[in-house]
Amino acid sequence: xxxxxxxxxxxxxxxxxxxxxxxxxxxxxxxxxxxxxxxxxxxxxxxxxxxxxxxxxxxxxxxxxxxxxxxxxxxxxxxxxxxxxxxxxxxxxxxxxxxxxxxxxxxxxxxxxxxxxxxxxxxxxxxxxxxxxxxxxxxxxxxxxxxxxxxxxxxxxxxxxxxxxxxxxxxxxxxxxxxxxxxxxxxxxxxxxxxxxxxxxxxxxxxxxxxxxxxxxxxxxxxxxxxxxxxxxxxxxxxxxxxxxxxxxxxxxxxxxxxxxxxxxxxxxxxxxxxxxxxxxxxxxxxxxxxxxxxxxxxxxxxxxxxxxxxxxxxxxxxxxxxxxxxxxxxxx
Amino acid sequence: xxxxxxxxxxxxxxxxxxxxxxxxxxxxxxxxxxxxxxxxxxxxxxxxxxxxxxxxxxxxxxxxxxxxxxxxxxxxxxxxxxxxxxxxxxxxxxxxxxxxxxxxxxxxxxxxxxxxxxxxxxxxxxxxxxxxxxxxxxxxxxxxxxxxxxxxxxxxxxxxxxxxxxxxxxxxxxxxxxxxxxxxxxxxxxxxxxxxxxxxxxxxxxxxxxxxxxxxxxxxxxxxxxxxxxxxxxxxxxxxxxxxxxxxxxxxxxxxxxxxxxxxxxxxxxxxxxxxxxxxxxxxxxxxxxxxxxxxxxxxxxxxxxxxxxxxxxxxxxxxxxxxxxxxxxxxx
Numbered sequence: 100x101x102x103x104x105x106x107x108x109x110x111x112x113x114x115x116x117x118x119x120x121x122x123x124x125x126x127x128x129x130x131x132x133x134x135x136x137x138x139x140x141x142x143x144x145x146x147x148x149x150x151x152x153x154x155x156x157x158x159x160x161x162x163x164x165x166x167x168x169x170x171x172x173x174x175x176x177x178x179x180x181x182x183x184x185x186x187x188x189x190x191x192x193x194x195x196x197x198x199x200x201x202x203x204x205x206x207x208x209x210x211x212x213x214x215x216x217x218x219x220x221x222x223x224x225x226x227x228x229x230x231x232x233x234x235x236x237x238x239x240x241x242x243x244x245x246x247x248x249x250x251x252x253x254x255x256x257x258x259x260x261x262x263x264x265x266x267x268x269x270x271x272x273x274x275x276x277x278x279x280x281x282x283x284x285x286x287x288x289x290x291x292x293x294x295x296x297x298x299x300x301x302x303x304x305x306x307x308x309x310x311x312x313x314x315x316x317x318x319x320x321x322x323x324x325x326x327x328x329x330x331x332x333x334x335x336x337x338x339x340x341x342x343x344x345x346x347x348x349x350x351x352x353x354x355x356x357x358x359x360x361x362x363x364x365x366x367x368x369x370x371x372x373x374x375x376x377x378x379x380x381x382x383x384x385x386x387x388x389x390x391x392x393x394x395x396x397x398x399x400x401x402x403x404x405x406x407x408x409x410x411x412x413x414x415x416x417x418x419x420x421x422x423x424x425x426x427x428x429x430x431x432x
Numbered sequence: 433x434x435x436x437x438x439x440x441x442x443x444x445x446x447x448x449x450x451x452x453x454x455x456x457x458x459x460x461x462x463x464x465x466x467x468x469x470x471x472x473x474x475x476x477x478x479x480x481x482x483x484x485x486x487x488x489x490x491x492x493x494x495x496x497x498x499x500x501x502x503x504x505x506x507x508x509x510x511x512x513x514x515x516x517x518x519x520x521x522x523x524x525x526x527x528x529x530x531x532x533x534x535x536x537x538x539x540x541x542x543x544x545x546x547x548x549x550x551x552x553x554x555x556x557x558x559x560x561x562x563x564x565x566x567x568x569x570x571x572x573x574x575x576x577x578x579x580x581x582x583x584x585x586x587x588x589x590x591x592x593x594x595x596x597x598x599x600x601x602x603x604x605x606x607x608x609x610x611x612x613x614x615x616x617x618x619x620x621x622x623x624x625x626x627x628x629x630x631x632x633x634x635x636x637x638x639x640x641x642x643x644x645x646x647x648x649x650x651x652x653x654x655x656x657x658x659x660x661x662x663x664x665x666x667x668x669x670x671x672x673x674x675x676x677x678x679x680x681x682x683x684x685x686x687x688x689x690x691x692x693x694x695x696x697x698x699x700x701x702x703x704x705x706x707x708x709x710x711x712x713x714x715x716x717x718x719x720x721x722x723x724x725x726x727x728x729x730x731x732x733x734x735x736x737x738x739x740x741x742x743x744x745x746x747x748x749x750x751x752x753x754x755x756x757x758x759x760x761x762x763x764x765x
Binding site: 155185193212412416 | 484527
């Protein structure tokens with residue numbers, strides 16, 4: 100097999116984050132579930148924005164954040180996701196290309212505006228997300244570049260793709276192309292409520308090996324297997340998935356692959372400013388390490404390092420070049 | 433005289449900042465003068481944006497930042513400035529109103545888009561700005577709300593208003609209304625190159641008492657009096673202005689009023705992350721203290737505290753409520 104052109108290709112919802120600080124009372128008043136992602140329509144988006152404090156806008160999207168993080172670590176990467184040809188869409192396109200990501204999905208010329216995620220950051224650094232999918236709803240299988248996917252070591256797909264109507268077809272198409280070319284496919288479960296919406300389909304994707312590598316946080320894993328017991332959930336995913344990476348916030352992460360179990364601590368940090376992007380950047384570090392042939396433990400430590408960077412500032416994408424940070428911390432990537 | 437409805441009303445260019453990190457070589461390659469503001473046209477704006485790394489968008493504008501800072505300190509404030517009825521204009525309107533600022537300038541329905549300032553932040557925390565004025569060029573005297581200005585303790589005007597064609601008329605109109613109502617007028621010199629463009633007019637505004645309070649940094653003061661000697665520049669402004677506040681970055685500030693001279697140290701900080709907004713927030717703290725009857729020294733120390741907050745994070749507006757910060761530091765405001 101030839102060396103692939105890309106280390107990683109991500110498929111996900113192309114979203115601009117609108118980030119504001121608020122206290123817990125705001126979440127209660129707005130009926131928001133702390134730490135989760137809720138889908139909202141345009142009217143609710145406007146109501147939330149009207150109620151929110153001063154905000155900053157920053158390109159986001161789960162898989163897009165992961166891909167940008169991987170680029171910052173020096174990986175060769177590409178992204179597929181749909182924006183509209185509007186001001187926020189232009190910002191998304193600028194930011195992802197400026198991060199050295201190959202991005203060629205044509206923007207929608209009409210229909211709903213570029214997707215926005217209204218993110219409320221509470222004083223504890225936790226983020227609560229409200230997503231208006233907008234133009235991201237228009238992602239179709241035709242947007243998948245077959246040649247690019249076939250020429251990528253690992254294609255990375257977000258569970259959130261199950262929300263727009265045709266994106267899951269794009270997901271399955273991409274997975275099929277990747278496997279036909281002898282490449283691998285990774286999936287992040289995205290969010291506990293997202294898992295709740297699509298549990299059976301996600302379990303099937305993992306069991307039938309449509310995906311080879313699964314990323315989940317503790318809550319998502321519990322939701323997937325409908326259990327409150329971490330160890331039983333871990334054994335279930337060990338049995339279903341070829342390789343599973345489970346993140347546990349400040350408790351670090353657990354990687355299971357067949358009989359192998361690796362437990363890795365979280366990287367030390369001064370203070371959680373904004374948890375947005377923690378899981379996305381963990382996946383970036385892990386996948387870059389893994390695609391470069393590092394062992395599971397080293398890959399996970401690289402993930403923890405990237406996650407630690409992103410939670411110490413506002414916004415879901417790295418504020419410092421991760422490759423230099425990794426090298427300073429003894430990772431040759 | 434009745435108690436005014438507003439402590440402060442700002443008139444300025446309504447701008448959305450587009451902020452990216454870059455090294456000094458980028459400034460050299462782009463022919464940018466570090467630490468200054470350059471006016472650019474739409475084509476140059478596009479070229480700079482294309483060359484810039486991933487960015488975040490955040491509402492800005494010098495006087496607008498000051499007014500938002502004053503609101504964060506608990507002052508009653510208003511702002512006048514022109515955006516377009518587009519996505520970035522909506523973000524500007526949302527952010528300033530969400531900060532509890534009275535803002536009623538009608539957006540332009542056609543013409544150029546909302547003003548953008550492309551800000552390059554270098555590793556030393558210094559910011560270099562490139563402003564596309566766009567819709568801010570359409571600020572006219574008719575946009576000045578006479579009743580609001582007459583009902584404001586201090587009307588605050590930015591020197592940058594000399595750049596758009598009719599804004600200086602709005603400036604002079606606002607100053608006239610304020611003085612007729614027995615109120616005061618403050619001016620920030622904005623930028624050394626801005627002073628260079630309008631030196632004679634700025635000196636005249638100060639000498640003929642169109643403005644009562646002048647804010648300048650060291651470079652602006654040197655430019656105003658065309659001297660490299662700080663002490664002679666200080667004596668010149670002491671003689672011309674009723675009250676002058678000169679900021680000197682990490683060297684603190686000097687306030688002169690007649691024979692009185694107060695020298696105040698900068699507030700201690702861990703690291704300059706992004707100097708954008710330092711002068712704006714200094715003015716906010718000083719003016720809030722001054723309008724509440726604090727002495728010059730206390731007002732300047734409050735300015736230094738607000739400036740220290742804003743330079744320790746990305747963006748030109750406070751990330752933490754300044755009133756609480758001031759109270760923690762022993763200021764009753």
